[in-house]
Amino acid sequence: MSSQLEKPIPPADDDCCGGGACAPCVWDNYYAQLQQWRIAQAKANEAAANEQAEADKQ
Secondary structure, three states, X not given: OOOOOOOOOOOOHHHOOOOOOOXXXXXXXXXXXXXXXXXXXXXXHHHHHHHHHHHHHO
16 A cells, blocks of 8 residues: 655645746746655655565565
8 A cells, every 4th residue: 555645735826926927936836846746656656566565475
């Protein structure tokens, strides 16, 4: 069974001004966090699969 990490929450509709002048935008931060979450989740899933494979060998 894979460990589920807490997925980042997207910004609310009114968190972004829509002007394109903010650097970084709240969406930039969200997408960076989401990418980090996806990588961490993939590693956790791989580790869980490896543990299961080892358990199945025994």
